[in-house]
Amino acid sequence: MSKWFDETLERIKKATGTRTQVQLAEILNIRQSSISDAKRRSSIPAEWYIKLYKTHGLNPEWLSDGVEPVYMKPGKGKISADNILSETTAQYGQVPSRGRVVPVSSMAGEESGSEQWAPQQVGELNIPETFYRPSMVVLKVEGSSMEPAIRRNAFAGVDETQKRLMAGDIYAVHVPYQGVVIRRVFFDPENSRFILRPEDPQHPELYIAVQDQNKLVVGRVVWVMQEV
Template sequence: MAKLKKKCDERLEHWFEEAMERIKKATGARTQVQLAEVLEVRQSSISDAKRRCSVPSDWFLKLYRSHGLNPNWLSDGQEPVYLNASRGAVAAENLLREAPASYGRANARGRVVQVSTMTGSSADPNVWAPQPTEDLSIPESYHRPELAVLRVDSAAMEPVILRGAFVGVDMAQRQHPDGDLCAVHFPHQGLLIRRVYYQDGQFVLRAEDKSHADLHVPAAEMAARTLGRVVWVMQNLNPLA
């Protein structure tokens, strides 16, 4: 008599998605290709596991050996995250900040990203390089392949963007439609966020706070000085005292 296969019902599908989300977060593998490389399996093996709603036990063993991860945490979320923390690639507290959620609910799933200062870290005043100072958990849907997250250190864009707000800048978007918010580099100042307008062969950068003077950048320099367009803002409009 043929052995009956376990049915992949809604409960098992939910368990599988949560377990795989923990694996991805802990290893930093965000795609099926990357995950296959971490697990040292073919991509088809991951597809087969998803179809069966079953994580092979040898995957848990591999992840313990390679990343020190606790199989019980990977499977069911039971702490501790690590049985061998010295092999951990991501701090346990970061992995525990966000509860796993269904892959189909992008706004319910989070990702921890690094936040940089506006001034950056480069010793060359003509070049901006990120200077990570903290981590931030953002919705998965806010993430972009070329995302830079900045902590705003100026009141120039208030009340639209408050001092201390987090902004997401898509570095793949370097166009300058009139009125859009862009992060632009100024030597010896770092990045400034302004509304950008094109006028008479140059770009005019305007702050929301009119006490800040307009800035002007020659059109020939603008592309090289633009980090990207601001695509989202996270800020507390009513902070607790």
């Protein structure tokens, strides 16, 4: 029973990107002592499976017994258990970095004609473990509006917890009925709005009202991977 529990807990931690009990408790929205209790009993509470299905789309049967598919929600089934559970090594100079395979979403999202943006998987990417965070969505950059800083077909890691706009930083912002754009943000105090400015002046500036930032901002771009 202890071996089954350890394997199940390992699948949960790998799939959610957590390493410590503190991180796992935060993901599950429970007290850390609840994890210690589960370990002592060698039993995974049923509500954990329900929460992980609702928040991450994870298949309870895979978590419990390793039976694929990993995901039960549309758009996530392309990632195999082998990819999630494997750990690869990427070299940056002489420093080895553990790798993680993550889903990549299109900027158009699940439904381009919607007021709300939802990610739609179009591929996978192996990123250094240090790049990963549970609150991240990875976008495949479409278009040339941010060239030369961010080129077409680059991959942009967006932290969805960082929605508060800070002047000069780069954010992913949802434009209703169009999809997500990536722009550098500046504040326009005279009109109480934010300017979404492209790097390439051939592309237009966009604007969002101050009160709309929490609704429209997907998150801050925290890293970019692209060919040199």
